Amino acid sequence: MASIIHFDISAEDVLRAKSFYENLFGWKIEKFPNGPTEYYLIETLAKTGEKGIGGGIAKREKSGQHITNFIEVDSIDEAIAKVRELGGEIVEPKSMISNIGYIAGCKDTEGNSFGLMEVTEK
Template identity: 25%
Template sequence: MPKVESYAQGTPSWVDLSTSDQPAAKDFYATLFGWEYEDNDAGNGMIYSMAQIDGSPAGAIAPQQPEEAQQGIPPHWNVYITVDDVDAVAERVPELGGNVLMAPMDVLDAGRMIVAQDSVGAVVMFWQPNQHIGAEVRDEHGALTWTLVMTNDKDASADFYSKLLDIEVARDAMPSPDGSSVHQLMVNGAPVASIMNMPQNLLDMGVPPHWEVYFRVDDAQAVCDAATANGGMVYMGPADLGPMGTIGFMQDPQGAQFGVQSPPAG
């Protein structure tokens, strides 16, 4: 696959893992995806481990912030959406019913970011790139392939992101595994992320709205087997979803949840 050189506004462009055991998580994902790491000093004794595929950044693994753990927030994957002007986005978030959880800040010379909560409650990062555009490799084994918002009100979520980012929404664009329908966020006429109502069993468990990440793999069954063999837990699949490919959803040994997808045959 060609190297990604830029992302348009509204496109999820980067993911990183906040984990309770960074060395163990690095070993787990290296086993599943073949990742190698470049460790960077992020200050205050924190190491930000950039996952690489053939030398190109694919994601990152970092220690979870102590205040998150104290609040009972489990390890999790974070989604970053590219924007042209993160300060303008920060001003607009509360106007649309969201909250800015971390004000705009520069991340060295890599870029500028905020942490926000959308109008339904899902936490997401917005990223204005400088030297770091995000993932430079996509849609190959071990690389990010898709993100989606799991929400309790897909229409409200769609309105928030479309108005905030000035992008289109394809409503009820495709079926979901539970038989309902899924909205898609559209950038320059192409889908970049999905918005899906959470199944009733997750709502009954009190699972809050959140973003999910999916990585492309050559063989979803083999990756699910490797996850189980290395301390992970597979929740779903792998299931053949026809044109969507074969999907598996699981959690790593520290509890962070993620999905994998292998493309449909042919």
């Protein structure tokens, strides 16, 4: 079964957002060393104290970007085809993230945004 594996927060001021979430939730947020853009990885903790869902903060590139949940799939190509088949839309084409895998941005039939992620490096 597919699960949410990652979330992205879009911010006008990345460092301001970083400070906000660190102080609000106690999240550990560190700069992603190999990214082509200013990107910060978020480490969350579940109530049990175990590692929670990971996330990130990046500069907002276009209006309307907010928080995007990424759902892990076995094959991003198959998932993209199925999104289209079911009436959804691909709004950000498949792209590679070094040392992680592939992502794509989508909208469902109701206009809700979500991401797909195929993890190839574990």
